Amino acid sequence: MAESTDIGNTDKGCYTDHGVSGYGVAVRLTCKQAMAEEQVKEMAETMMMSIAEKCMDLGARAIGHIKSHIRTECGTVKADTIGTSHGTYSSGSLAHPVKDLYFAINSIVQGIPEDAVKAATLEGIHEIADQNDIFVMKEKEHTYFDKFDFLMSKEEHQQQLEDQFKEGEEKK
Amino acid sequence: MEITQIAGFLGCGKTTLLLKLAAMIADGGKRKVALIVNEIGEIPVDGKIIEEGGMTVKDIGGGCICCEVAVSFGKTLVALYKQFNPDYVLVEPTGVAIPHQVKTAAKMGMRDAKLTVGAAIVLFDATRPAELLDMDLLGNLVVNQVRDADYLAISKIDAVDPSELDDIARRVQEHNQTAETVFISAFTGEGLDRLVEIILDGKE
Numbered sequence: 001m002a003e004s005t006d007i008g009n010t011d012k013g014c015y016t017d018h019g020v021s022g023y024g025v026a027v028r029l030t031c032k033q034a035m036a037e038e039q040v041k042e043m044a045e046t047m048m049m050s051i052a053e054k055c056m057d058l059g060a061r062a063i064g065h066i067k068s069h070i071r072t073e074c075g076t077v078k079a080d081t082i083g084t085s086h087g088t089y090s091s092g093s094l095a096h097p098v099k100d101l102y103f104a105i106n107s108i109v110q111g112i113p114e115d116a117v118k119a120a121t122l123e124g125i126h127e128i129a130d131q132n133d134i135f136v137m138k139e140k141e142h143t144y145f146d147k148f149d150f151l152m153s154k155e156e157h158q159q160q161l162e163d164q165f166k167e168g169e170e171k172k
Numbered sequence: 173m174e175i176t177q178i179a180g181f182l183g184c185g186k187t188t189l190l191l192k193l194a195a196m197i198a199d200g201g202k203r204k205v206a207l208i209v210n211e212i213g214e215i216p217v218d219g220k221i222i223e224e225g226g227m228t229v230k231d232i233g234g235g236c237i238c239c240e241v242a243v244s245f246g247k248t249l250v251a252l253y254k255q256f257n258p259d260y261v262l263v264e265p266t267g268v269a270i271p272h273q274v275k276t277a278a279k280m281g282m283r284d285a286k287l288t289v290g291a292a293i294v295l296f297d298a299t300r301p302a303e304l305l306d307m308d309l310l311g312n313l314v315v316n317q318v319r320d321a322d323y324l325a326i327s328k329i330d331a332v333d334p335s336e337l338d339d340i341a342r343r344v345q346e347h348n349q350t351a352e353t354v355f356i357s358a359f360t361g362e363g364l365d366r367l368v369e370i371i372l373d374g375k376e
Contacts, residue, residue: 019310020268024217062303062310064182064267069220078221082183086299092224106217108182108267110310 020064022108023118027125030135034097037077043132044068044079044103045088051107051124052084058120061111066121068105072098101134173253173287174374175261175278180295181304181314182267185327187218188358189295189367190264196368197260206230206258208248210237210265218264236266238273246280253285260371261287268313271320290374293367294321294351298332301340318344321351323370330357 035043048066055063067080070092077092107121122138129136178186178193190207198205207229209218219231230248235241252258265274271292278289294317297304304314318324326341341353354370356363 020313061307067217069217071220076220076224078217080183082297083300083303104217104220106211110307 019061019110020108021110021112021114021117022064022106023114023121024104024106025118025121025125025138027103027105028137029101029103029129030137031099031101032133032135034099035101035132036097037075037092037094039132040070040072040077040094040098040101041079041090041092043128043134044070044077045081045090047105047124047128048079048081048088049084050128051105051121052081054120054124055107055109055112055117056084058112058116060109060116062109064108064110066105066107068103070104071102072100074098173249173258173261173285174290174371175249175263175287176290176371176374177263177265177271177274177278177292178295179265179269179271179274179292179317179320180267180325180327181297181317184267184295184297185358186264186267186295187221189325189327189356189364190262191222192358192361192364193367193371194262196364197262197371203260204256204258206252206256206261208232208237208245208252208261208263210241210245210263210269236269237263237277238265238269238271242273242277242280245274245277249278249281249287250284253281253287262371270316288374291322291370292320293323293325293370294318295325295327295356296340296344298326298328298337298340301343305343315347318347321348323367324348324351324353325356325363325367326353327356327358329355329362330360 048068051066052063063083065080065082070077072094074095075093077090079088079090081088105121107117109117126136178190180186194205194207197203207222209222209229210232211218219229222229232241232244232248237245252261271294275289281287305311324344329337337355345353354363354366
C-alpha cells in the first residue's frame with residue numbers, strides 16, 4: 001500500500017485552489033506469455049480500479065478520472081474509471097495475443113497532493129503487473145497540479161493573456 | 173471558422189461526445205471540422221483516442237488552455253485558420269477549465285484569424301450529481317463551469333434511472349437558469365441532433 005505523503009498545513013489534503021492533482025506516466029509492459037484482448041482489457045480495468053482505490057485510501061475525496069490508452073502491434077485498447085463506486089470501462093480490439101504493451105495513464109484526483117497521486121498510480125501499475133507476471137519499464141512521466149486561480153476576474157484574466165502575448169512577442 | 177467548446181468536469185464524457193459530434197457535423201465531408209483537445213498532463217490519452225476515431229486532432233498538453241497555455245491555444249487557432257481553415261472547430265478543454273476563460277483565450281486568436289467564438293456546451297455527468305455538487309472545493313469548480321454554460325448537456329442519461337433525470341436537471345439548473353438543458357447519451361445518440369443544431373447555429 002502506498003504511504004500517504006506530507007500534505008503541509010492543510011487539514012483537508014488540498015494545497016491547490018480546487019485541490020485537483022494529477023500524474024501522467026507512459027510505461028512499456030512486457031509479458032512472459034502473450035495476452036489476448038480480453039486478458040488485456042481485464043488487466044487494464046483492474047489496474048484502473050487499483051489506482052483509484054489506492055488514491056481513495058490515501059485520502060482522495062473524488063476521482064476525476066483514471067484513464068489509459070494501450071498501444072500494441074496489432075491494435076489498441078482504452079480503459080478508464082471515474083471512481084471506485086462507478087466501476088470500470090474498456091473498449092478497443094487486438095487482432096491477436098501480444099507480449100508488448102505501450103501504456104499511457106493519466107490519473108486526475110481531488111483531495112490528495114500530486115506525489116500521492118504518483119505513488120498510487122505507480123503502485124497500482126506494479127501491483128497488477130506483478131499479479132500478471134508482467135515486467136514494467138517506465139518511459140516518461142509528468143506530475144502536475146492546477147495552480148490556476150479559477151476565481152480571477154475577467155479583467156485580470158484578460159490582462160494575464162495580454163502579458164503572455166507581450167512576452168511571446170518580445171522573445172521573437 | 174466557428175469555435176465551440178465541449179466543456180465539463182473530468183469523466184463526464186467529453187471525449188466520447190466530441191468524436192460523435194465531429195462525425196455528425198462533418199457529415200461525410202460536407203463540412204471541414206477540426207478538433208483541439210487539451211490535457212493538463214504531457215502524456216496524451218484523449219488525443220490518441222480521438223485519432224483512432226479517424227479524426228485529425230491537435231493535442232495541446234502541459235497545462236490548461238483557459239490559463240497556463242492560453243497563448244498556445246490562441247496560436248493553435250490561428251495556425252488552424254491559416255493552414256486548414258475549417259468551418260468548425262470543436263474544443264475539448266481540460267476537465268478543470270473554466271468555460272468563459274476558454275472563450276477569452278479563443279478570442280485572442282481573432283487578431284490574426286477570422287473566427288467566431290460560439291457556444292460553451294457544458295456537460296454534467298448524470299451518474300454522479302451528489303459527488304460533483306455537494307463537496308466544497310470540487311462543488312465550487314463544477315458550479316463555476318455550470319454557470320458559464322450557454323447550453324447544459326446532462327450526459328450519460330442511458331446509465332441513470334429516467335425517473336431521476338428531472339431532479340438531476342433541477343439541481344444543475346439552480347446554478348444556471350438561462351441555459352437550455354439538453355439530455356444526452358453519446359452511446360445511444362439521444363440528444364446529439366440538438367447539439368449539432370446548436371453548433372451549426374453557432375450562437376452563444
